[in-house]
Amino acid sequence: MAFSDEQVQRYSRHILLKGVGGKGQRKLLNARVLVVGAGGLGSPISLYLAAAGVGHLGIVDPDTVELSNLQRQIIHHTSDVGKAKVQSAARKIADLNPDVEVIPYEQRLDAENILDIISGYDFVVEGTDNFPTKFLVNDACILSDKPFNQGGILRFQGQTMTHVPGSASYRCVYREPPPPGSVPTCSEAGVLGAIAGMLGTIQATETLKYLLGIGDLLVNRILFFDALSMQTRVVDVKPTEWAEPAASNTKIDRLVEYEQPACDLNLERQYGPKGDAT
Amino acid sequence: MRTTINGVEKEIDEATSVLRLLEVEDVESPDMVAVQLNGTIVDRSQYAQTTLENGDVVEFLYFMGGGA
Numbered sequence: 001m002a003f004s005d006e007q008v009q010r011y012s013r014h015i016l017l018k019g020v021g022g023k024g025q026r027k028l029l030n031a032r033v034l035v036v037g038a039g040g041l042g043s044p045i046s047l048y049l050a051a052a053g054v055g056h057l058g059i060v061d062p063d064t065v066e067l068s069n070l071q072r073q074i075i076h077h078t079s080d081v082g083k084a085k086v087q088s089a090a091r092k093i094a095d096l097n098p099d100v101e102v103i104p105y106e107q108r109l110d111a112e113n114i115l116d117i118i119s120g121y122d123f124v125v126e127g128t129d130n131f132p133t134k135f136l137v138n139d140a141c142i143l144s145d146k147p148f149n150q151g152g153i154l155r156f157q158g159q160t161m162t163h164v165p166g167s168a169s170y171r172c173v174y175r176e177p178p179p180p181g182s183v184p185t186c187s188e189a190g191v192l193g194a195i196a197g198m199l200g201t202i203q204a205t206e207t208l209k210y211l212l213g214i215g216d217l218l219v220n221r222i223l224f225f226d227a228l229s230m231q232t233r234v235v236d237v238k239p240t241e242w243a244e245p246a247a248s249n250t251k252i253d254r255l256v257e258y259e260q261p262a263c264d265l266n267l268e269r270q271y272g273p274k275g276d277a278t
Numbered sequence: 279m280r281t282t283i284n285g286v287e288k289e290i291d292e293a294t295s296v297l298r299l300l301e302v303e304d305v306e307s308p309d310m311v312a313v314q315l316n317g318t319i320v321d322r323s324q325y326a327q328t329t330l331e332n333g334d335v336v337e338f339l340y341f342m343g344g345g346a
């Protein structure tokens with residue numbers, strides 16, 4: 001596939017970049033990424049992946065744009081209030097980069113639809129606002145051997161990790177969702193809007209690194225940052241035996257007949273070097 | 279005894295349990311974190327019974343449920 005003159009210009013800073021180049025840019029144009037959530041995290045994730053020329057972007061979100069979203073959900077504008085988030089996002093992306101095909105899913109992911117939806121993608125990025133969906137995406141990706149990045153934010157802090165088959169997953173660290181009400185949500189405790197940008201761009205970067213096959217992913221590592229102190233910590237984590245979907249109280253329970261445990265302790269399948277805590 | 283809590287060396291009382299450490303470190307609620315002790319996640323039901331030893335390395339891995 002040859003680049004058009006327009007594409008050579010559009011992606012010139014990638015094509016120049018050692019580690020991407022023309023070959024990497026072609027990989028991005030052929031890649032299929034599912035972004036779960038078109039909110040605070042999904043906005044920068046989708047915008048940067050679209051700008052980078054990731055050719056096929058699935059975007060899942062059942063909600064419509066509200067005025068209170070605009071403080072951080074930068075893909076949506078004031079004139080979008082009341083519109084479906086996936087349609088609002090699709091319009092911005094079409095304007096940003098016509099090379100990108102957006103596949104909108106105006107629906108909530110559940111145990112019935114998630115395996116089918118994620119099956120069409122190379123990589124999944126999760127940026128939702130609730131623990132049941134975080135665990136559902138985790139478990140579905142584990143069951144599907146699907147690499148994914150997970151992210152969460154609260155107040156002035158962010159947290160993210162990347163999973164590839166065989167590595168530690170979200171459930172290896174957080175065995176079960178916290179009891180309802182025990183951990184405040186952003187709608188209860190607030191979040192500095194720019195935190196969504198800080199974490200979302202890390203998530204987009206992890207996605208691009210995975211697609212390009214470069215660098216060391218946050219695999220078997222979990223990253224935390226606190227924007228008030230501007231301290232970042234990366235903590236090594238490892239797969240745990242308990243992280244089977246059967247141990248969960250999420251909807252993925254219905255799929256427990258799968259034989260693949262959530263965290264396969266086959267060390268040979270672990271991916272990437274482990275970084276020291278910093 | 280000497281321990282390392284979230285990368286910072288701290289002197290704590292002998293036989294401090296994980297549950298007690300969460301209080302000492304002002305964690306709002308034990309439900310808000312996963313606790314990693316020397317690289318292994320501590321089962322939530324064992325916080326009271328698990329006591330720290332000299333040289334232990336502890337990480338509090340906070341739940342962050344936001345994203346939208």
